[in-house]
Amino acid sequence: MKKILFGLIPTLIFAVSPDQGLKDYQKKYSMCQEKTNYKISQCLINGNLNYARFRGDRYSYRKISTNKIKKAARGGNIYNYTMNLMPKTQRYTSLKKYMDHLYSIKKEYMPPQFKGDEAEDIIKIKKVFNLLQSAHLEESPDITPDFEAEVLEYQRRHGLAVDGDIGPSTKRELKTPIYNIIRKVKKNLTLERISKPKGSNYVLVNIPEFKMHYYDNDELVLNMKIVVGKTKMRTPVFNRKMEYIVKNPRWNVPGSIYRKEYAHKSKSQLKKLGLKYNSEGKLYQPAGPKNALGIVKFLFPNKFNVYMHDTPVKSLFNRRVRAFSHGCIRLEKPVALLNELGYSYNSKKNKWITLKNKIPVYVEYHTVWVDDEGIVQFRNDIYGYEKKLFSKAVYHPASAPTAQKPSTKKQNPLELF
Known part of the structure; x- marks a missing residue:
């Protein structure tokens, strides 16, 4: 039996010995094998996502022709074909290894329920740390410095307030059942699989992390906090190449923002906000210290009109959850990025710069990933x-497949395995 654990369902079987199970299993196997292998490979290679349910660009993700996958299934080479298309990146292989680890501990994983027995809760919390963080804590009710250090580490890994206090947010995270953790990892494995390969020089924005990372020659040279779009004005998932930098930009207020926030205001009110109308009756904000875009913006032209920029409202970077923008990406340290790209900020004049070397910018959405230090992060x-x-039928954790009695009900081939 060949089996792989890729996060689609617990066991994906490409070849099954036909003498297993009930007498009719061989017939069912021969009828469904090709179709089943195609369905499984299709989900592994292209994902099983409902792209209509998110704000973004479908072409940000890899798409392999279904005809090519069907051809491999008919030719009996579907296993090798699928394996060759799996990512070889450290992010993917490390997360895949972590998911295998989660399956290995699922029977002994018992999260605390916080129902009043503090001693029992501490023991269970320590067990969680030992299993998930490879800690080596003695599973006793004693609160030790090592235990307190692991609490801080857990909070860092889960994007919680790193205060050492096992408060409501930390308790809620600790109570998560193992199957929910597995499901979350599976979905992010899918996103890793279908993400387009990156070169050695690029910008990566991870929306749920509220951070931007700049890689040069495959090395992380800069990262910073960001502010992303509100839930009703989501930052889209897409990738484009950065082509321009604008120093001391003026802000031309988009029509959608104008209608929602400024159309009802008087000219005197707008003046207090540093806004004025141009000769065409369009609202804008001149360059200056109060300009909404700050002193620099980075353009990677796209249909969403989303870009990265400075902001005069620096206080928002002190927040843990930073979803406050209209969709654009506000940078904590824009001048640092400007410098890394080979430019300096030395004038208050408006200036457009056309980049000689265009930098790919990937705006992605990962709630679980392995960071550059090899630590699994959750958000x-x-x-x-x-x-x-995601499709519930595919991504819901299930127990290992067992032989079932024949059914006259038409089955989805994925459900057979």
């Missing part, structure tokens, strides 16, 4: 994509 699903994008 909240701020836009609800874990429910909106």
